[in-house]
Amino acid sequence: xxxxxxxxxxxxxxxxxxxxxxxxxxxxxxxxxxxxxxxxxxxxxxxxxxxxxxxxxxxxxxxxxxxxxxxxxxxxxxxxxxxxxxxxxxxxxxxxxxxxxxxxxxxxxxxxxxxxxxxxxxxxxxxxxxxxxxxxxxxxxxxxxxxxxxxxxxxxxxxxxxxxxxxxxxxxxxxxxxxxxxxxxxxxxxxxxxxxxxxxxxxxxxxxxxxxxxxxxxxxxxxxxxxxxxxxxxxxxxxxxxxxxxxxxxxxxxxxxxxxxxxxxxxxxxxxxxxxxxxxxxxxxxxxxxxxxxxxxxxxxxxxxxxxxxxxxxxxxxxxxxxxxxxxxxxxxxxxxxxxxxxxxxx
Amino acid sequence: xxxxxxxxxxxxxxxxxxxxxxxxxxxxxxxxxxxxxxxxxxxxxxxxxxxxxxxxxxxxxxxxxxxxxxxxxxxxxxxxxxxxxxxxxxxxxxxxxxxxxxxxxxxxxxxxxxxxxxxxxxxxxxxxxxxxxxxxxxxxxxxxxxxxxxxxxxxxxxxxxxxxxxxxxxxxxxxxxxxxxxxxxxxxxxxxxxxxxxxxxxxxxxxxxxxxxxxxxxxxxxxxxxxxxxxxxxxxxxxxxxxxxxxxxxxxxxxxxxxxxxxxxxxxxxxxxxxxxxxxxxxxxxxxxxxxxxxxxxxxxxxxxxxxxxxxxxxxxxxx
Numbered sequence: 001x002x003x004x005x006x007x008x009x010x011x012x013x014x015x016x017x018x019x020x021x022x023x024x025x026x027x028x029x030x031x032x033x034x035x036x037x038x039x040x041x042x043x044x045x046x047x048x049x050x051x052x053x054x055x056x057x058x059x060x061x062x063x064x065x066x067x068x069x070x071x072x073x074x075x076x077x078x079x080x081x082x083x084x085x086x087x088x089x090x091x092x093x094x095x096x097x098x099x100x101x102x103x104x105x106x107x108x109x110x111x112x113x114x115x116x117x118x119x120x121x122x123x124x125x126x127x128x129x130x131x132x133x134x135x136x137x138x139x140x141x142x143x144x145x146x147x148x149x150x151x152x153x154x155x156x157x158x159x160x161x162x163x164x165x166x167x168x169x170x171x172x173x174x175x176x177x178x179x180x181x182x183x184x185x186x187x188x189x190x191x192x193x194x195x196x197x198x199x200x201x202x203x204x205x206x207x208x209x210x211x212x213x214x215x216x217x218x219x220x221x222x223x224x225x226x227x228x229x230x231x232x233x234x235x236x237x238x239x240x241x242x243x244x245x246x247x248x249x250x251x252x253x254x255x256x257x258x259x260x261x262x263x264x265x266x267x268x269x270x271x272x273x274x275x276x277x278x279x280x281x282x283x284x285x286x287x288x289x290x291x292x293x294x295x296x297x298x299x300x301x302x303x304x305x306x307x308x309x310x311x312x313x314x315x316x317x318x319x320x321x322x323x324x325x326x327x328x329x330x331x332x333x334x335x336x337x338x339x340x341x342x343x344x345x346x347x
Numbered sequence: 348x349x350x351x352x353x354x355x356x357x358x359x360x361x362x363x364x365x366x367x368x369x370x371x372x373x374x375x376x377x378x379x380x381x382x383x384x385x386x387x388x389x390x391x392x393x394x395x396x397x398x399x400x401x402x403x404x405x406x407x408x409x410x411x412x413x414x415x416x417x418x419x420x421x422x423x424x425x426x427x428x429x430x431x432x433x434x435x436x437x438x439x440x441x442x443x444x445x446x447x448x449x450x451x452x453x454x455x456x457x458x459x460x461x462x463x464x465x466x467x468x469x470x471x472x473x474x475x476x477x478x479x480x481x482x483x484x485x486x487x488x489x490x491x492x493x494x495x496x497x498x499x500x501x502x503x504x505x506x507x508x509x510x511x512x513x514x515x516x517x518x519x520x521x522x523x524x525x526x527x528x529x530x531x532x533x534x535x536x537x538x539x540x541x542x543x544x545x546x547x548x549x550x551x552x553x554x555x556x557x558x559x560x561x562x563x564x565x566x567x568x569x570x571x572x573x574x575x576x577x578x579x580x581x582x583x584x585x586x587x588x589x590x591x592x593x594x595x596x597x598x599x600x601x602x603x604x605x606x607x608x609x610x611x612x613x614x615x616x617x618x619x620x621x622x623x624x625x626x627x628x629x630x631x632x633x634x635x636x637x638x639x640x641x642x643x644x645x646x647x648x649x650x651x652x653x654x655x656x657x658x659x660x661x662x663x664x665x666x667x
Contacts, residue, residue, distance in 0.1 A: 087457035094383075163456050164564040215613060215621055218382055218448045220352075274383030275411060277451045 005126060007065035012073070017233035019292050023062055027288045028053050028265050029344040030225035034305040036314075038200050042212060045221035045269050053267055054223065056106035058099060058153060059284065065126050067154045067176070067235065074175040074236050075151070080183050081238075082147045084159070084171035091159045092145040092171060093136060094273035095280050099149045124152050146173055155267075155284030158182070160190070162277055167213060169193050176235040176285045178228045178264060179319065184239070198313040213270060216279055221271040228318040229327070230264045233287045252323035257330035258291040261323065263303065290330060296346045300334035307331070353393060353445040354381065358438055359416060368469060368501045369435055372409075373417045373446065380414040386477035387453035389571070390417065391615055393445040394433045399597070400604075401430035404571045404616045406543075407449060408475035408502070417446070420501060422469040424573060429596070450613050453543070453569040455480065460537030462488040465525060465552055467544020468499070473569060474543065475502060478509040489513050491530065493544070496520035527555045541567040571616030574598035575636055577657040584608055584667040585627055599653035608667055610653060617655035624665050626651050631660020 009017045019027070030036075048054030053061070075081055084092055100122055104113035112123045118135045129152065133140040141148050150157050150173035159171035167190040174182035185193050190210045191201075200206060216222065230237055231248040252260050269282040294300040307320075308328050315324055341347065360372030375381050384407060394401040409418035421434040438444070453473050455462060462481065464474050471492055481488050490510050494500045496518050506514050517523040531540065531552075540561065542552040549568045556566045576596050583590045584603065593602040600622060603610055613621040617637030626633065626649050635645050637652035644650055651658075651665070 161457055162454070163458070215619065217450060217613070218384070220448075274449075275385055276457075277385040277388075277454045 004062065005065045006062050007069070009063065009066045011066070011070045011233055011235040015232050015234070017063070017066070017287065019288060020062060021295070024288065024292050024295055025346060026051060026053055026061075027263075027293075028225055028267055028286055029263075029299055029302075030227045030265050031302050031306050032342060032344050034302055034340060035309050036306045037311065038203060038205055042209070042222045042224045045223040045271075053284075053286070057102040057221070057269070058106070058155075058282070059267070060103065060107055060110065060154065064154055068127060068152060070235055071151055071173075071175045078240060081175045082144075082150070082173045083182060083186055084144060084146060085186070088159050088161060088171035088276070088278065089138065089145075091161065091273055091276035091278035091280070094276050094278065095157060095159060096145040096149040097135070098271060098273065098280065099153050103153070127152055146171060155282055158281040158283070159273075160279045160281060162214065162279060165214065166190055167210065167279055174283075175238075177238055177283070178230070178266065178285075179237050179239055179242075181239045196317070198317045199311070213279060216270060216272045218272045218274055221269055223267060223269045226266045226268060228264050229320055229323075230262045230287065231260050231323065233262055233289070235285060235287070249319065249322045252326045254326045254329035257323065257327045258294065259289055261290050261327050261330075262287045263290070263293060290327060294331070294334050297334065298340050298347045300331055301336075301338065302340050304328060304331035304335040305340075353447055356381075356417070356444050356446055358440055358442045358444065360418075361438070361440055364420070364501045365499045367499065368420050368422050370408075370502070371419050371421060371434070371438070373419070373444065374415060376443065381417055382448055383414060384411050384449035384476075385451050385454055386411055386480045387455065387473045387569070388449035388451040388476070389453075389473070389614065390419070390449050391447040391612075392419070392434070393447070394430060394438075395445075396429065396433050396437065399429070400601070401433055402601075402615055403430040403434075403573075404614050406453075406473040406476070406569075408472040410479040411476055412479065420469060420472045430573070450619070452614060452618055453541070453567065455541070456539045456565075456567070459486060459539040459565075461535055461539070462486060463530065463534060463538055463540045464488060464490040465493075465527070465530075465540065465542040465544070465548070466490070467493045467542075467548040468495070469501070470542075470544030470548075470570075471502060471506070472543075474541075475505065475509075477541075478506070482509060487513075489515070491515050491517065491525045493517040493523075493525050493548070494519070527552055528559070531556050531559045531561065539565045539567060543569045546570060569618065570638065571614065571618065572636055572638070572655045573616075574601075574655045575657070577634060578659055580631075580658050580660055580663065582658070582663045582665055585664050586667055593657065598655065599651070599657060603653060603665075603667065610667065612654060615654045617652055620652070622652055622654050623650050624653055624667060625649060627664040627666050628662070629658060629660055629664070630662045631658055633658050633660075633663075 053059045100113045103111040110125050114121045120135050122131045156174045156176050160167040161170050169185050169188050172182045191206050194206050237245050265286045267284040271280050355376040356373040357376050359374045362370040364370045389404045389406045391402050391404050405419040407417050423435045424431045466474050542549050549570050579594050581592050587608050589606050591602045591606045593599050610622050613619040620639040634657045636655040
C-alpha cells in the first residue's frame with residue numbers, strides 16, 4: 001500500500017486513529033459467511049492481490065509510523081513487553097533477517113538492506129533509521145535483535161522453540177495484543193498458552209493446529225485470521241493495563257457504538273525459521289470502527305448477523321458481553337435482510 | 348512437499364571416503380546461496396534414473412552457516428532398491444540432481460545442559476552439522492562414534508578437527524564397543540542423548556536410557572528406513588479412482604506418485620508422519636515399517652505410511 005503515512009494519529013488518550021477509504025476497502029474482514037465458529041482456518045501465506053493486506057509477507061500501511069510510535073510509548077512504560085530467553089538468540093537473528101529481507105524486498109522505497117557476508121547495512125526511511133551491524137553479533141546492535149527489528153514493524157511477534165513434540169513461547173515483542181500477556185505466557189507450551197480459549201480444546205483445534213505447526217516448513221509460511229472487538233481504537237489492550245481500558249466497555253451505548261466500537265482483526269502469520277528451527281508467530285492487528293465498517297453495505301449486514309448469533313461462550317471470551325447488544329442495535333438499520341454474497345470481498 | 352518445490356543442484360564434489368560411503372557436494376544450479384538450515388536437517392534428493400525416479404532422504408553434514416553448497420554422505424546399501432546405487436554408480440561430477448528444502452526432525456534440544464551424541468556408521472552425518480552449532484555454544488557435549496574398522500571411519504579428520512577430545516571412536520574390528528549402560532548411568536541431570544545409526548543400536552540406546560530412568564523427552568533418535576522390499580500388491584485409490592500396482596522393489600508412495608497422484612511428504616523414511624494416509628478397507632494385512640504410528644494406530648488398521656509400509660493383501664483401498 002503506497003498511501004501516505006499518518007504519523008500523528010494516536011491509539012490512546014484522544015484516539016485520533018482513523019482509516020482512509022482505501023484502508024477500509026482493504027480491511028481483512030474475517031467472516032466469509034453470516035455466522036461464525038472456530039475452525040483450523042490455516043492457509044498458505046501466499047501473496048494476495050495487489051493492494052491487499054496479504055500482498056506481501058509483512059503489510060506496511062498508512063498507520064506504520066504511528067504504530068511504531070505507539071510501541072515505543074508502551075515499551076518505555078513496560079520494558080517487559082519484550083522478553084527473550086537466552087537460548088532464543090539464534091531465533092531472534094532469524095526473525096530479524098526475515099523481517100528486514102521482506103521489508104526491503106517488498107517496499108524498496110521505504111527500506112533497504114545490503115549484506116556483505118555478515119556485515120549488514122539497514123536503512124528505514126519512514127523512521128529515519130540507519131544501522132550498520134554484524135549479523136550474529138548482538139553487541140553491534142543497540143538492542144537485542146528481535147527488540148530492534150520489532151520496533152520497526154507493525155504487529156506483535158512471538159518466537160516459539162520446537163522441542164519435545166511441542167512449541168514453547170520463549171521470546172516475543174507484544175504491545176498490540178487482545179488481552180493476553182507475554183510476561184504471563186513466557187515458557188508455556190502451545191496448549192498451555194491457548195488454555196483460556198473456550199470450545200476450541202473440545203473441538204481438538206489445538207491438537208490439529210500443533211501437529212500442523214510442528215511440520216511447518218521452511219519457505220512455506222501460513223496464515224489465519226482471528227478477531228475480537230475493542231472499545232476505542234486502542235492497540236494496547238493488555239491485562240496489565242486493564243484498569244485503563246476495561247472500563248471503556250461500560251461506556252458503549254446504541255448511540256455511540258458506531259464510533260466507539262471497533263472490529264479488531266488479527267492477521268496471524270507463521271514462519272519456520274532456518275538456523276534455529278524455531279517458529280515465529282506474527283500477530284498483526286487491524287482496527288475498523290463500526291461507522292467505517294458501515295460504509296461497506298455487505299459488511300454491515302454480515303457483521304450484524306454474526307454478532308447477533310454469536311455463541312454465548314465466544315461473546316464472553318471475547319469480552320463483548322457488556323456491549324454486544326448495543327452494537328447489534330447500532331448495526332440493525334444497515335441490515336434490511338438482503339442476502340450477502342459469500343466470501344469477504346466488499347461486494 | 349511435492350516435486351514442484353524442488354531446487355536444481357549440480358554435483359561439484361565427489362569423494363569416496365570409505366569403501367562404502369561417498370561424500371557429495373551439491374551447489375545450486377542457479378548460483379547464489381541455498382536456504383539456511385539448522386543442524387540435524389535432511390534433504391530429499393530426487394534422482395531421475397532411466398527407468399524410475401528415486402527420492403531418498405539424506406542428512407546435511409555441511410556447516411549450517413556455509414550455504415554456497417550442501418554436503419551429504421551416501422552409504423551404498425547392500426539391499427538397495429536403487430537409490431544409493433544410483434548415487435554411487437550413476438552420479439558424476441557435473442551431474443544434475445534435484446533436492447527439496449531442508450527439514451529438521453533431529454534438532455538439538457536448546458535447553459539441554461549437556462548433549463551425548465551416539466553415532467553408528469553413516470549415522471554420523473547429522474552430527475557433523477550439529478558440531479558446527481555446538482562449537483559456537485557453551486553447552487558441553489561428547490560424541491561417541493562406532494564403526495566397523497578404521498577404514499570405515501568416515502569423515503574422521505573433520506570430526507577430529509571439530510570435536511577434538513570430545514570425540515571417541517570405537518572399532519568393531521578391535522572388539523571396541525560403546526558401553527551405553529555405563530555412559531548413560533553417569534550423566535548429569537539435564538543431559539540429552541541423541542542416537543543415529545543401525546536399527547539395533549538405536550533400540551539398544553533407547554532401551555538402556557529408559558531402564559536407567561531417562562525421560563522420553565531427553566532421548567532423541569533418527570533413523571530413515573529405506574522402504575523395504577516385499578511382495579507385490581495392488582492398491583485402489585478411492586478418490587482418484589485408479590488402481591496402482593506396487594512391485595516388490597518399489598514403495599507404495601512411489602507407486603502412487605508414478606500413477607500421477609500426489610501425496611504430501613517430508614521425510615520419506617517413516618519418521619515424520621506427513622504422508623499418513625487413511626485406509627478405507629483392507630482384505631489382508633498391513634505391514635507397518637514406519638516409526639510414527641502408535642501401537643493403537645496399528646491395531647486399528649485405519650492408517651498407513653505409504654513411504655515405507657506395504658500390505659500383504661487381496662485388496663487395499665486408500666482414501667486418496
